[in-house]
Amino acid sequence: MRIGELAARAGTTTRTLRYYESRGLLTARRDEHGHRSYDDRDLKLLRQIRTLRDFGFELEETRPFVECLRAGHPEGDSCPASLAVYRRKLAELDELVGELRAVREQVAGQLARAERARDELGAEAQVPGGPEPVCELGGRGR
Numbered sequence: 001m002r003i004g005e006l007a008a009r010a011g012t013t014t015r016t017l018r019y020y021e022s023r024g025l026l027t028a029r030r031d032e033h034g035h036r037s038y039d040d041r042d043l044k045l046l047r048q049i050r051t052l053r054d055f056g057f058e059l060e061e062t063r064p065f066v067e068c069l070r071a072g073h074p075e076g077d078s079c080p081a082s083l084a085v086y087r088r089k090l091a092e093l094d095e096l097v098g099e100l101r102a103v104r105e106q107v108a109g110q111l112a113r114a115e116r117a118r119d120e121l122g123a124e125a126q127v128p129g130g131p132e133p134v135c136e137l138g139g140r141g142r
Contacts, residue, residue, distance in 0.1 A: 001037070001038050001039065001043075002035060002036065002037065002038075003017055003018075003028070003035075003036045003038070006038045006042060006043060006046070009043055010043055010046040010047060010050065011050065012046065012050065017046075020046075020049070021036075023059065025045075025049065025059070025062065025063065025066050026042060026045065026046070041069070044069060045066055045069050045070070045076070048062070048065050048066065048069060048076040049062045049065070049066065052065060055089075056089075057085070057089060061085050061089070064076075064079065064081035064082045064084070064085050065077060065079075065082045065085070067079070067081070068081070068082050
């Protein structure tokens with residue numbers, strides 16, 4: 001298949017395919033007219049890259065998966081180098097989750113303090129953007 005068809009089937013652009021080729025992740029064969037030619041193995045490789053990119057992997061982190069597929073393995077994640085990348089990514093994600101939990105705890109603490117302070121001011125306190133207080137005679141006012 002030609003580059004346009006591969007791009008369409010992989011859900012990407014021809015520019016992206018040329019970029020992947022320049023980075024050594026995709027290798028085009030040439031037909032008798034010098035046009036790039038690809039097959040279903042290339043499509044599988046691109047789908048592997050896209051899946052990993054959707055998971056947040058950097059482009060260079062996809063290389064072991066690409067090499068695994070090129071080596072003839074049925075899946076790009078069946079090689080030791082691919083498994084090592086998964087492990088590193090999980091460690092990064094665990095660290096990020098820990099950081100996010102800490103930030104969440106800080107925000108929750110700020111919210112709790114703000115709500116306590118509001119409650120201490122009393123129910124009549126005007127909250128910016130909130131409803132205006134109602135006077136005892138039933139009308140609105142300040």
